[in-house]
Amino acid sequence: MDRLKRLKTLRVFAEEIRVTTLKELSYIGFGHIGGSMSIVETLAVLYGAVMRYDAKNPNWPSRDKLIVSKGHSGPAVYATLALKGFFPESMLRELNLGGGRLPSHCDRNKTPGVDMTTGSLGQGASAAIGVALGDRMDKAKSFTYLIVGDGELNEGQNWEGFMFAAHKKLGNLIMFIDDNKQQLDGFTKDVLDIGDIAEKMRAFGWHVQEVDGHNIEEILNAVNAAKDIADKPSAIVLDTVKGHSVAFAEGIAGNHHMNFTPEQINEAISSAERVLDLSRKALLERG
């Protein structure tokens, strides 16, 4: 597949994830919409182009792993997994239902394809480091991908892990920092200012790239560059918007976890479907 077509295909996949996530959230009428929307393009790149996995054998030992430390982004992760065939899309109706397989925060024991249980912020990095270390002990070729939130970086355990990963030269660990500039109580600059994330990661000894987190090509290029760095863990700082492209949620305060009306969510779904159609048309165009 030529490069442009590949990018267009990933764009379609990203819009499919967005539509599917919104539909999934619509069934129960509330949820973590903000942080789900901000990582859609990253999930599209990971599951559409980068990661090695077998949807029919989710525990295939040689797979690449993804740990979504910002576990509240479960809805976007579940939509992605369903679209890739880890489980039927009909299962997305179980989001947040008692006894269901799709809890608000990612759970490796409930959802096929979820590699680690997360939700208590700050813990996913350490687990990802353990996986990367274990794979290296086994001389496995696989990569461990990690998604953390910018607000999540408030948690000190991350920085214990960042120090460790650089010290151990974990080149098989690639972390995305979803820099959507917001956390539950408001904007990160007001709640607890993290400052220059990229500069901090460089100071911690990581290979760092900064990209537009909604730009498929930039994310893909950054991952490919990160994979070539053997002697350092890689951080890709994603410049994102919390609630991206959802009119009633995008960039506004209080969009971490929202209740919404059927009209609001249906309008968001229609709007996302129009974008999906456009992306599909673009894929069919030559050049």
Next chain:
Amino acid sequence: MFKVKTKLEKSDVLMRDKYCQTLMALAGDNEKIVVLDADLVSSSGMKPFFKAFPDRAVQCGIAEANMIGIAAGLSLTGKIPFAHSFGTFASRRVCDQIYVSAAYAKLNVRIIGSDPGVTAAYNGGTHMPFEDMAVLRGIPEITLIEPADPVALGDIIRQLCDVYGVYYIRMARKSVISVYQDGSSFEIGKGNVLRNGGDVTIIASGIMVAEALTAAYMLEAQGVSARVVDMFTWKPIDQTLIAKCAEDTGAIVTAENHNTFGGLGGAVSEAVVKTVPVPVEMVGTLDRFGQVGTESFLRQEYHLTAEAITEAAKRAIERK
């Protein structure tokens, strides 16, 4: 099967050395064993392991939360991680990491918390875990074990390479009183009746097992027949044995180097009230903080002695 020593003497091998020797013997054949420490390799006695198996020994630095998360991640790749720190930092400091990343995620992690209670001695109150087991006992499905001596420790560490789940081992680091003869074997989740008796049962753990045996001899001299149980597994607690002891002897004393609140006293009492309600007296630190001192000073200070157990036994019998 286990055999109790006829004479109570200090062990000739240190607990930490037994920990290291046992894992070194196992690691040769089992490539999945990985050891982690948080800047306490010199204290945990694991230097020989780090030297012999550098690729499977992980120095995490002074970062216990990260260490537990790494252990959880390692187990995702099939490794069998043993992570050590002092009991204070291996339990209360990392409670949520053990809860979420290890237990709730249903991963396969062993945590060694050393220097239980008064054995922390000169490190003092900040380093003296009287609450580690209580902190962790509320975590579903976790197994909590306090071996009494090197023989018990070695056999339990060996077993921990063949089971799955989250295990916390409360381990004295130095020399302790030997209770068991070499070759004894232990069943996790079952208490050991070390001595039979009909008037009262002393249920003890860790360094208090030897005190309980001494107390039983002292009580015998006073005409009281005391049964002694080594309840080395605090969770899941051996409710069947506790009920039988309550039924047979009609009174129970618990003895622990730990706060009785949420500790062995609490765990045994829960079993007693659910099965055969009989008087229970508790020997342990009664909701107090630790402090600096020699172990013998601290044993006296917190009444963790055979004499205190003897007095508690008499009180329990009086309440029948």
